[in-house]
Amino acid sequence: MLIVNAPDLRDRDVTDHGLYLKRRQFMAGVAGLGLAACSGSSPASATALRFRPNRMPIDEARTPLDDVTGYNNFYEFGTGKEDPAKYAGMMRTRPWTIVVDGLCDRPGRYAIDDLIKRFPLEERIYRMRCVEAWSMVIPWVGFPLASLIKAVGPRSGAKFVAFETLRDPRQMPGQRSSVIQWPYREGLRLDEALHPLTLLAVGLYGQTLPNQNGAPIRLVVPWKYGFKGIKSIVRIRFTDRRPQTSWQMLAPREYGFYGNVNPAVDHPRWSQAKERRIGEFFRRKTLPFNGYGEQVAGLYRGLDPRQLY
Numbered sequence: 001m002l003i004v005n006a007p008d009l010r011d012r013d014v015t016d017h018g019l020y021l022k023r024r025q026f027m028a029g030v031a032g033l034g035l036a037a038c039s040g041s042s043p044a045s046a047t048a049l050r051f052r053p054n055r056m057p058i059d060e061a062r063t064p065l066d067d068v069t070g071y072n073n074f075y076e077f078g079t080g081k082e083d084p085a086k087y088a089g090m091m092r093t094r095p096w097t098i099v100v101d102g103l104c105d106r107p108g109r110y111a112i113d114d115l116i117k118r119f120p121l122e123e124r125i126y127r128m129r130c131v132e133a134w135s136m137v138i139p140w141v142g143f144p145l146a147s148l149i150k151a152v153g154p155r156s157g158a159k160f161v162a163f164e165t166l167r168d169p170r171q172m173p174g175q176r177s178s179v180i181q182w183p184y185r186e187g188l189r190l191d192e193a194l195h196p197l198t199l200l201a202v203g204l205y206g207q208t209l210p211n212q213n214g215a216p217i218r219l220v221v222p223w224k225y226g227f228k229g230i231k232s233i234v235r236i237r238f239t240d241r242r243p244q245t246s247w248q249m250l251a252p253r254e255y256g257f258y259g260n261v262n263p264a265v266d267h268p269r270w271s272q273a274k275e276r277r278i279g280e281f282f283r284r285k286t287l288p289f290n291g292y293g294e295q296v297a298g299l300y301r302g303l304d305p306r307q308l309y
């Protein structure tokens with residue numbers, strides 16, 4: 001499906017975030033489930049969304065839809081890049097509620113369709129840079145996370161926002177293997193969460209989000225590595241302490257809390273200086289903050305850039 005352009009040995013090394021042994025355990029677990037019998041995702045169910053057009057154009061080609069939906073990381077459905085497209089169709093995305101709790105004035109259970117009606121949708125064409133050194137340009141449709149945060153009213157003690165993905169091994173067969181501690185968890189500082197670039201995406205390419213991309217709602221933080229963009233969110237919690245995140249829990253020396261894209265800070269096992277834009281032949285230089293430094297560097301003034309990974 002994906003046409004990998006002349007991969008060098010380095011590309012082959014950079015296969016996934018996890019550790020080789022864990023991947024093998026995972027594959028063994030999945031192999032026993034007869035997953036081949038399951039249907040893939042159902043693109044036929046995608047429906048068109050109404051949204052405001054993109055106001056922040058970038059002059060880089062959008063990654064073709066087939067790549068955006070066919071080359072994914074979503075370990076709940078397998079560690080292979082093509083597993084999510086094959087298996088994420090097993091996940092039911094309606095009805096779907098997000099629990100909002102912790103330090104806020106209006107905690108509760110919010111139905112996804114109410115959120116989509118309540119907050120005007122807009123298109124945002126963003127670069128997406130995975131920590132594995134590949135990247136895409138994706139036209140998301142969604143609403144600013146800040147809109148939801150303001151609606152539920154964080155209390156003065158709230159300093160961080162913690163997110164969780166659905167945990168249901170019947171729908172997410174990858175969760176029957178403990179490749180990471182489920183549910184998938186992520187977090188942001190409250191000021192990062194309130195930044196106008198931070199999006200809750202409910203669609204891409206003008207249609208509802210395909211399951212493999214994190215339906216019905218996922219986080220997009222374009223200046224951070226892709227792993228911060230937690231998929232299929234069921235819980236948003238306001239807290240006074242820095243939340244634990246899945247990748248940090250698994251490999252604290254390899255994945256930081258911030259996860260800000262930084263070409264000067266290598267991953268312990270590979271360089272982050274360049275990236276492979278899916279569909280392109282030559283590697284591109286990776287940009288500080290993934291090219292969004294002008295908008296976001298102010299969030300981190302006074303902090304050592306090495307600590308921002």
Ligand SMILES: Nc1nc2c(c(=O)[nH]1)N[C@H]1C(S)=C(S)[C@@H](COP(=O)(O)O)O[C@H]1N2
Nearest residue numbers: 072073074075130165184213226227229231
């Ligand atoms: N719940 C969950 N969210 C997740 C992941 C995951 O495995 N599970 N993978 C992350 C990683 S590593 C990346 S690069 C992006 C990939 O998003 P995409 O497949 O839509 O391009 O999703 C992120 N969100």
Ligand SMILES: [Mo]
Nearest residue numbers: 130131226227
């Ligand atoms: Mo990633």
